[in-house]
Amino acid sequence: MPNLDELFEPQGSHFTHPKLRELEALLDASAESECEIERRREGFTFRPSMIYVFTKPGNGxxxxxxxxxxxxxxxFLLGRGVRATSQENEGLRFSIIxxxxxxxxxxxxxxxYFNALVLEFxxxxFSHIHDIRSILQKVGPGRPYHGRVYSDAANAVHSVFAKVAQMLSTQLKYDPTSGKRILVQAAKYYLDERFSILPGEFLRASGEASKRREVDQRTTSEVVIFDTNAYRQLTYGLGLEESRAKAVLLRNKDRNAGRLVLAHPIVIWELISHLMDVGDPGYHHCLHALVALGEHATSSSRPEGGVNIMADALLTVCRELFGRLPPGYEQGLQNLGSLVTHITRHAPDLSDSVAQANxxxxxxxxxxxxxSWLNGMAAVVEKFEPGAAKAFxxxxxxxxxxxxVRAYFETPEFFAAWSHYIVASNAVEVGITSIPPDEFQAKAELVRKIFATPFHLMRVLLQKLATPQSVNLASPKNKRWNFxxxxxxxxxxxPGTIEDGSVxxxxxxxxxxxAASSAGFQKQVISLDAYLKTIGIEE
Structure with missing residues (x-):
């Protein structure tokens, strides 16, 4: 254990990195030195960043x-003035800093609040820099509240960038032009990683357009989402490359018409679930449908590829009600999009070990x-079996x-009870365990107003299950779990829009x-045949 005097020794020498002496010896024995930073993807996540140090000992x-x-x-490398092998790689290095x-x-x-501060700064x-301006067009401006903590918070962000600039000029001795170029590159890497989490857009159910915008500045007149069976129907009877070509044709026609195509996470999950086993009867059809989805929803704003993924139900409700997301949820959607991109590019070869694991x-x-849903629904069904219903x-x-019982499912009391369940269950997802009664009621009313369609869908299902006959929810014939x-x-x-386009x-x-018609949103659903006719394709 250190004594009190040791705690005040300079530089914290007792707690340095175990590799520091090795690195120091390498530099001491070298006439020249430089480094290279590597940060590569492994499948759908980043590997740990690596520092490769190039030295020239006495033998040259x-x-x-x-x-x-x-x-x-x-x-330590910065203190010794060791530069990266290129200014571009220096930008990567300083983006990590x-x-x-x-x-x-x-x-x-x-x-x-932090996101808003960074975007404002x-x-x-940097807004005069074309590449940075393009990122800002996609992400949107920062508008932090200028309250009591604003000055300190803004200064904290400014200090970080100023520190990086000083490192470039004083420790690595870059001239002002080179230093600015590297700092811009670092900012680009940082912004792209932080704010390009999803290559697509978030559905804002209240009607507010998403903060993440496509770089393509053509007006979005309409947003199109295919459900699982729509992609299956689109590719029915087609081979892999025929499915791909058809989806690319649709994508081009949609873009020319100003339509934004988004992939729904649930649709991706449903299709991928059939790729677990090549012996699955639906394997090849679902693979073709997934490739069609990947091509159809390809992002036009990311040259390296990517899929426009929209928010699913959990993400939409949590964001709308609580302004926060379940931990790690956006990262999960990012990984999902990366998996779709991989499958789209490499199908039919899905042998990659990381892809297979995912x-x-x-x-x-x-x-x-x-x-889990079947178990929950079984408990619900028990409550309105004939015996229980007669007793009640x-x-x-x-x-x-x-x-x-069936009449009850038409009443405001049922809709209120179900909305209370949605608020409570989603609050748990984001770690909220207590909500004041007035606030809880207001959120429940908001849920009923904004998300009326799934309420009517649930009503119809429960009415179908309220019969004298015993209900087998797990029956493969009815496939009730698909609900x-x-x-x-x-x-x-x-009622929401995305990029001001109707969905x-x-x-x-x-x-x-x-259900959509009962909720008053019948104009927001369209059949595949009707959709294809709107873009000039006859089946």
């Missing part, structure tokens, strides 16, 4: 040593979700009691169509 031959990125090691130092500011002021400082994990997750309503016959996915897709049907779901599901 170049020696290369690899170190996993650590602040201490990089700070930005990310690390800005993360401390984020922890102090919170994610939402970048807009004021496919298996998603498939198991789907099965678990379906089983005081009727003497099964049919009369069940008639009253959980249909209801989640139905959350995209409502249309392409579906042939009769129950979804009826």
């Amino acid at each position: 031959s170049t020696q290369v040593d690899a170190f996993e990125w650590h602040e201490t090691l990089n700070s 930005l990310r690390t130092d800005l993360q401390r500011v984020e922890v102090r002021y919170g994610e939402g 970048v807009e004021k400082t 496919i298996q994990n998603l498939g198991r997750g789907m099965l678990a979700k379906e089983q 309503f005081g009727e003497t016959t099964d049919n009369e009691a069940l008639r009253k 959980v996915w249909d209801s989640m897709i139905a959350f995209s049907i409502g 249309h779901l392409v579906t042939g599901d009769k129950e979804i169509v009826v």
Whole structure:
């Protein structure tokens, strides 16, 4: 244990990185040195960043040593004036420094306020740079509240960028022109990683346009979302490349018409669940449908590829009601989009081990979700079995009691009870355990107003289940478990817009169509044949 005097020793020498002495020895024995930063993807996530140090000992031959990125090691290299091998790589290096130092500011002021602060700073400082301006056009400007903490918070962000600039000029001795070029590159890397989490857009159910915008500045007249069966119908009887070509044709026609195509996460999950086993009867058809989705919803704003993914039900409700998201949820959607991109590019070859692991994990997750829903619905169905219904309503016959049960599902009381369940269950997802009664009631009313379509869909299902006959929810013939996915897709049907464009779901599901009509949103659902005719394709 250190004594009190040791705690005050300079430079914290007792707690340095274990590789620091090795690195120091390399530089001491070298006449020249430089480094290169590597940050590559492995499948759908980033590998740990690496620092490759190039030195020339006395014999004149170049020696290369690899170190996993650590602040201490990089700070030591900066202190010794060791530059990266190129200004572009220097930009990557300093983007990691930005990310690390800005993360401390984020922890102090919170994610939402921090994002606004960074965007405001970048807009004021870098907006004259074309590449930065393009990113801002996609993300949107920062508008932080100028309250009591604003000055300190804004200064904290400014200090981080100023620190990086000083490192470039004083420690690495870059001239002003080169230093500015590197700082811009670092800002680009940082902004792209932080704010391009999803290559698509978030559905804002209240009607507010998403903050993330396509770089393509043509007006979005309409947003199109296909459900699972729409992509299956589109590719029915087609081979892989025929499916791909048809989707590319649709994509081009949609873009020319100003339509934005978004992929729904549930649709992706449903299709991927059939790719767990090549022996699955639906394997090839679902693979072709998924490739069609990947081509159809390809982002026009990301040259390296990507898929426009919209918010699913959980994300939409949590963001609308609580202004926050379940931990790690956006990262999960980012990984989902990366998986679709990989499959779209490499199909039919899905042999990549990371891709296979992700496919298996998603498939198991789907099965678990379906089983959880079946268990929950079984508990609900028990409450209106004939015996329970007669005891509750005081009727003497099964049919009369069940008639009253079905009538109950038409009442405001049922809609209120179901909205309370949605508020409470989504609050748990974001870690909220207590909501004041007045606020809870207001959120429940908002849910009923904005997300009316899934309410009507649930009403119809429960009415069908309220019969004298015993209900087998797990029957493969009726596939009632598919309802959980249909209801989640139905959350995209409502009064909201994306990029000021009206949202249309392409579906042939009769129950979804009826539910949308009952909720007053019949114009927001369209059949695949009708959709194809609007873009000049006759089946």
